Amino acid sequence: MKTARVEAFSDAVFAVAITLLVLDLHVPKTSGSLIAALADEWPAFAAFGISFLVIGIVWVNHHTLFHVLSYTDRVLLFINLGFLATIVIIPFVTALFSDYVLTAGSQASVAAALYNASMLLMGVGFMACVVWVARHHELLREELPPLTRGQLLRYSAGALVYSVCIPLSFVSPVAVLIIDALVAVYYIFDQASVSVETA
Amino acid sequence: MKTARVEAFSDAVFAVAITLLVLDLHVPKTSGSLIAALADEWPAFAAFGISFLVIGIVWVNHHTLFHVLSYTDRVLLFINLGFLATIVIIPFVTALFSDYVLTAGSQASVAAALYNASMLLMGVGFMACVVWVARHHELLREELPPLTRGQLLRYSAGALVYSVCIPLSFVSPVAVLIIDALVAVYYIFDQASVSVETA
Amino acid sequence: MKTARVEAFSDAVFAVAITLLVLDLHVPKTSGSLIAALADEWPAFAAFGISFLVIGIVWVNHHTLFHVLSYTDRVLLFINLGFLATIVIIPFVTALFSDYVLTAGSQASVAAALYNASMLLMGVGFMACVVWVARHHELLREELPPLTRGQLLRYSAGALVYSVCIPLSFVSPVAVLIIDALVAVYYIFDQASVSVETA
Amino acid sequence: MKTARVEAFSDAVFAVAITLLVLDLHVPKTSGSLIAALADEWPAFAAFGISFLVIGIVWVNHHTLFHVLSYTDRVLLFINLGFLATIVIIPFVTALFSDYVLTAGSQASVAAALYNASMLLMGVGFMACVVWVARHHELLREELPPLTRGQLLRYSAGALVYSVCIPLSFVSPVAVLIIDALVAVYYIFDQASVSVETA
Numbered sequence: 001m002k003t004a005r006v007e008a009f010s011d012a013v014f015a016v017a018i019t020l021l022v023l024d025l026h027v028p029k030t031s032g033s034l035i036a037a038l039a040d041e042w043p044a045f046a047a048f049g050i051s052f053l054v055i056g057i058v059w060v061n062h063h064t065l066f067h068v069l070s071y072t073d074r075v076l077l078f079i080n081l082g083f084l085a086t087i088v089i090i091p092f093v094t095a096l097f098s099d100y101v102l103t104a105g106s107q108a109s110v111a112a113a114l115y116n117a118s119m120l121l122m123g124v125g126f127m128a129c130v131v132w133v134a135r136h137h138e139l140l141r142e143e144l145p146p147l148t149r150g151q152l153l154r155y156s157a158g159a160l161v162y163s164v165c166i167p168l169s170f171v172s173p174v175a176v177l178i179i180d181a182l183v184a185v186y187y188i189f190d191q192a193s194v195s196v197e198t199a
Numbered sequence: 200m201k202t203a204r205v206e207a208f209s210d211a212v213f214a215v216a217i218t219l220l221v222l223d224l225h226v227p228k229t230s231g232s233l234i235a236a237l238a239d240e241w242p243a244f245a246a247f248g249i250s251f252l253v254i255g256i257v258w259v260n261h262h263t264l265f266h267v268l269s270y271t272d273r274v275l276l277f278i279n280l281g282f283l284a285t286i287v288i289i290p291f292v293t294a295l296f297s298d299y300v301l302t303a304g305s306q307a308s309v310a311a312a313l314y315n316a317s318m319l320l321m322g323v324g325f326m327a328c329v330v331w332v333a334r335h336h337e338l339l340r341e342e343l344p345p346l347t348r349g350q351l352l353r354y355s356a357g358a359l360v361y362s363v364c365i366p367l368s369f370v371s372p373v374a375v376l377i378i379d380a381l382v383a384v385y386y387i388f389d390q391a392s393v394s395v396e397t398a
Numbered sequence: 399m400k401t402a403r404v405e406a407f408s409d410a411v412f413a414v415a416i417t418l419l420v421l422d423l424h425v426p427k428t429s430g431s432l433i434a435a436l437a438d439e440w441p442a443f444a445a446f447g448i449s450f451l452v453i454g455i456v457w458v459n460h461h462t463l464f465h466v467l468s469y470t471d472r473v474l475l476f477i478n479l480g481f482l483a484t485i486v487i488i489p490f491v492t493a494l495f496s497d498y499v500l501t502a503g504s505q506a507s508v509a510a511a512l513y514n515a516s517m518l519l520m521g522v523g524f525m526a527c528v529v530w531v532a533r534h535h536e537l538l539r540e541e542l543p544p545l546t547r548g549q550l551l552r553y554s555a556g557a558l559v560y561s562v563c564i565p566l567s568f569v570s571p572v573a574v575l576i577i578d579a580l581v582a583v584y585y586i587f588d589q590a591s592v593s594v595e596t597a
Numbered sequence: 598m599k600t601a602r603v604e605a606f607s608d609a610v611f612a613v614a615i616t617l618l619v620l621d622l623h624v625p626k627t628s629g630s631l632i633a634a635l636a637d638e639w640p641a642f643a644a645f646g647i648s649f650l651v652i653g654i655v656w657v658n659h660h661t662l663f664h665v666l667s668y669t670d671r672v673l674l675f676i677n678l679g680f681l682a683t684i685v686i687i688p689f690v691t692a693l694f695s696d697y698v699l700t701a702g703s704q705a706s707v708a709a710a711l712y713n714a715s716m717l718l719m720g721v722g723f724m725a726c727v728v729w730v731a732r733h734h735e736l737l738r739e740e741l742p743p744l745t746r747g748q749l750l751r752y753s754a755g756a757l758v759y760s761v762c763i764p765l766s767f768v769s770p771v772a773v774l775i776i777d778a779l780v781a782v783y784y785i786f787d788q789a790s791v792s793v794e795t796a
Contacts, residue, residue, distance in 0.1 A: 011609060013214045015610045016218040020218060030704075110233040192675050273590055283416075284447075407612055407656060475660075483649055504630070508631040509631060
């Protein structure tokens with residue numbers, strides 16, 4: 001099977017999920033200062049920004065992975081489907097994180113931990129796609145290596161950070177929010193520099 | 200007519216419907232344990248997972264069916280449209296099922312029966328596409344058989360299970376939820392193994 | 399400019415709009431009979447069905463129109479954009495119609511009239527695309543006629559029905575709902591028969 | 598990397614964002630005149646119309662820009678991603694603007710200023726794409742110039758108007774709404790005339 005339709009389907013799921021993030025932003029109902037009311041919602045904007053970057057980065061990675069394929073098989077379609085489930089759920093865990101990150105007690109910790117667990121699961125899903133592709137050379141276009149060792153290390157580093165963030169959520173959910181933001185920004189610059197090196 | 204645009208349109212409908220499922224997941228408003236509040240929503244997560252798998256599996260089948268076509272005609276466009284109606288409605292019947300599955304009395308039964316009737320209708324819609332294609336050889340690419348007898352049997356088995364689940368809903372809606380989950384998981388493994396056999 | 403991207407964009411708008419119709423279906427909150435509560439919502443299901451068919455039919459027509467084009471120009475892009483605005487607004491006028499069709503007095507009439515005015519505007523937008531294409535032969539693939547006189551007559555008939563339905567809304571909104579349903583069903587069979595004739 | 602998938606992803610984001618605008622239109626709940634209740638919501642319809650035109654125009658520009666490219670690199674993917682963030686947020690700033698434009702005091706001004714700041718940011722994002730493409734001739738198809746000086750001037754004019762509208766929001770938010778509408782309509786006719794000239 002050609003990869004065109006699985007790419008089209010995946011692209012659409014990525015695009016809908018990234019755009020549905022806007023539904024997590026609510027116009028505040030206030031009779032006072034609108035600026036203050038919007039500022040009170042900063043976790044929603046921060047979580048929107050982080051999740052937008054995450055979906056965007058992962059889309060680029062997905063794009064890169066499928067770019068090296070000539071064919072897909074049904075197993076890869078289903079592994080990809082499981083991976084897409086972790087994308088589709090992002091608007092939910094994003095709303096969960098931003099709604100509870102400023103609450104006192106364990107609620108913020110649980111929300112932060114679930115957000116990072118969801119990110120970790122997404123990384124695992126993507127790695128499962130990578131591993132399947134790496135073991136099925138018949139799917140590959142000849143001229144391209146699937147992924148370099150450096151890229152694999154960087155992906156693993158991301159999974160490691162999310163793994164560490166899960167227990168860290170029970171210490172400081174806001175610190176976890178900041179780390180998640182830094183991870184996303186790091187990957188943007190890391191991947192852009194890959195491009196410049198190899199262009 | 201070429202199949203490119205009907206595939207693109209169908210892919211987008213599948214992708215939007217599968218992603219809109221996330222709108223059925225609600226961030227609980229609680230001042231108590233967030234874990235407990237989320238756990239109370241387990242039917243929503245279960246129904247999300249089942250419907251996600253169903254749409255995903257049906258997308259793979261749709262992909263496989265249209266893969267054997269070179270052309271489409273207008274009748275097939277409209278049969279496909281009727282089939283897509285059963286996909287678009289899935290976020291609604293999913294919410295209906297998960298909102299009522301734990302209620303006492305006939306409500307849970309009605310919700311479970313309607314969910315399974317919707318799944319059955321989807322199967323019928325897909326079979327109608329298959330039958331039309333099978334009777335119009337001029338639409339087919341020469342080199343591929345439309346569907347094997349084994350696949351047809353497996354599709355019929357799915358329709359049979361959903362048919363049985365409708366009356367069963369009036370005995371135990373939760374049992375029906377579990378059967379629906381098992382059917383989805385069965386099809387994932389069944390179809391992945393088809394792939395491995397023929398790869 | 400090639401038509402690939404305007405077709406992809408239009409397909410996605412059609413697909414999102416047709417799938418967003420499901421958001422007009424609300425799971426009823428009832429402690430009584432769920433069947434009765436759903437039956438009370440029959441206008442929502444009827445309006446969902448009609449609008450689903452309308453968007454589907456119009457997508458097929460759009461598909462057919464752009465199928466005869468080799469190129470698009472910027473004017474056509476903007477006429478198409480205006481036409482797409484009438485598609486995007488359908489989930490809103492559908493909800494308006496179904497929420498008010500059973501109310502007493504002028505509300506139901508206004509809602510029905512606005513729904514049909516919106517359908518009429520959609521027809522006008524589509525005809526504007528057709529007229530532009532018909533006057534710009536340089537956009538056409540040589541081998542195909544843009545539209546037959548019979549098809550133009552049928553399109554005009556649809557516009558005529560919607561025009562008549564606007565004043566009729568002030569006599570009987572429910573009658574208008576039924577006429578809208580019949581128009582959609584008629585077009586389905588009409589267009590499918592075109593296909594069979596020419597296949 | 599070929600541009601097909603970034604175009605498909607961008608198209609889908611544009612299409613979902615433009616269609617989600619309909620969620621900003623609410624069916625009024627009234628027991629009085631439905632016409633009057635809808636008329637009271639005129640800012641929502643005006644803002645819907647403006648944002649629809651803006652997304653449509655920007656999609657045409659995006660289409661035109663990527664049309665001249667043969668390849669994309671990873672930096673452009675991420676600049677494009679940042680630009681798409683300004684598209685995704687439009688349904689939110691549109692709702693903000695329309696909900697507050699008629700309120701007294703500073704709320705309307707803040708909402709109008711944020712809407713126009715968002716539009717300005719979108720223009721900056723698009724210009725960043727243009728600048729990157731202009732500096733990387735290896736991405737271009739040989740036969741086409743990237744953008745004419747006239748087009749660049751017109752883009753700059755749009756950014757200038759939005760810049761002026763930000764402080765003007767604190768004088769008259771309704772005047773800003775009207776200017777935003779005029780800008781959108783101006784661009785429609787300006788770009789359509791480009792088409793006619795060069796067709």
